[in-house]
Amino acid sequence: MLQKLAFALIGLGGLALIGWAVRGFFISSDVPLVVRIAVGAIAVGIVVLFGVAIRDRIAKAKKQDFKEVDN
Numbered sequence: 001m002l003q004k005l006a007f008a009l010i011g012l013g014g015l016a017l018i019g020w021a022v023r024g025f026f027i028s029s030d031v032p033l034v035v036r037i038a039v040g041a042i043a044v045g046i047v048v049l050f051g052v053a054i055r056d057r058i059a060k061a062k063k064q065d066f067k068e069v070d071n
Contacts, residue, residue, distance in 0.1 A: 022043075026036055 025031060026040070
């Protein structure tokens with residue numbers, strides 16, 4: 001129980017720091033607009049790929065048969 005809470009807190013803290021850095025990057029006027037758009041497109045692509053991989057893994061886990069496992 002506490003281990004899950006610790007991982008959740010670490011994850012939330014990391015996401016907050018990443019969000020703060022990303023916000024600073026996209027708001028900065030020093031970075032050209034084309035670079036900001038390209039980085040945003042890459043990030044969205046990575047998030048979509050992670051989502052597809054997680055969805056496929058969950059679907060396969062639901063379909064697995066455990067016929068060879070003895071009780």
